[in-house]
Every structure is written in structure tokens, then in C-alpha cells.
Amino acid sequence: MNTHHSPWVLAAALLLALPATAQQSPAAPAMARAAAPAPAGLYQALGEKPGIARLMDDFVDRAVQDPRIGAHFKDTKPAALKESLTDQICQISGGPCQYEGADMKSAHADMDITKGHFNALVEVLQAAMHAQGIPFAQQNRLLALLAPMHRDIITQR
Numbered sequence: 077m078n079t080h081h082s083p084w085v086l087a088a089a090l091l092l093a094l095p096a097t098a099q100q101s102p103a104a105p106a107m108a109r110a111a112a113p114a115p116a117g118l119y120q121a122l123g124e125k126p127g128i129a130r131l132m133d134d135f136v137d138r139a140v141q142d143p144r145i146g147a148h149f150k151d152t153k154p155a156a157l158k159e160s161l162t163d164q165i166c167q168i169s170g171g172p173c174q175y176e177g178a179d180m181k182s183a184h185a186d187m188d189i190t191k192g193h194f195n196a197l198v199e200v201l202q203a204a205m206h207a208q209g210i211p212f213a214q215q216n217r218l219l220a221l222l223a224p225m226h227r228d229i230i231t232q233r
């Protein structure tokens with residue numbers, strides 16, 4: 077585990093703790109409005125949609141098994157969650173996908189997510205990115221896009 081990340085990078089990945097049911101919401105997705113524009117080439121650096129799908133497969137598998145955060149995924153439909161996350165990361169990284177899930181505030185409202193859960197999730201995401209061979213600089217580029225969403229995700233202050 078690389079511990080040289082600044083706090084804003086650690087704040088970035090809580091977005092990925094999507095609702096356990098991974099169901100779509102009729103609410104307009106606020107995700108696209110919240111994220112900064114994707115850095116040029118990030119989608120390609122992540123391996124385009126196939127690479128992002130592999131990353132999200134690895135990430136979800138790790139998250140549901142992690143003793144610190146696995147309980148948040150007890151009602152998860154892993155395949156649906158992986159698909160939703162793939163579309164979300166594809167879209168925010170500059171790819172052609174369209175995320176149609178719930179906005180982050182609604183999605184996490186009843187999940188009792190603490191800063192500790194958030195940090196654990198970031199560690200899981202970083203481990204998955206490392207395992208998938210995503211270079212550190214590209215990891216930080218992705219996490220920086222996710223960072224603004226942490227305010228809507230941590231529900232226990």
C-alpha cells in the first residue's frame with residue numbers, strides 16, 4: 077500500500093461505494109455535473125471500457141470481501157454494481173459511456189458511511205488499480221475526478 081497520497085486523493089474514491097442494490101434511480105444523475113472535465117487521454121490510459129470493466133470487476137470483488145467495508149455490500153448484486161461502476165468511471169474518464177444511476181447523495185443517504193469506511197474503500201480501489209497495472213499518475217488523475225463527490229457520500233460525520 078502506498079502511503080504517499082495526500083488527503084484529497086484519499087477523499088476521492090468514496091464515490092465508488094455505490095448503493096448496495098446497484099439499482100437505477102429516476103433521479104437525474106448529478107454525477108456528471110459534480111466531476112471536473114476528464115484529463116485528455118485518461119479513458120485510454122485506463123484501458124478504455126474493457127480495462128475499466130476489468131478494474132471494476134477486481135474492485136468490487138475486493139470490496140465485498142474486505143472486512144472493514146464488506147457489510148455495506150451485503151445486499152449487493154455484484155454484476156449490476158460492476159456494470160454501473162464501469163459506466164460511471166467510463167463516463168467521468170472521458171469515455172463514450174452514459175452513467176444512468178442515482179446521484180451520489182441519494183445513493184448513499186442510508187448507508188451510514190464514515191470517513192473510516194471511505195478511507196478503506198480508497199485503499200481497496202488503489203489495490204485494484206495497482207493489481208491491474210494502472211500507473212500511479214493515472215490512478216491520481218482518476219481519483220482527482222472523484223474527489224469532489226466525497227461530500228455527498230460520507231453520511232456519518
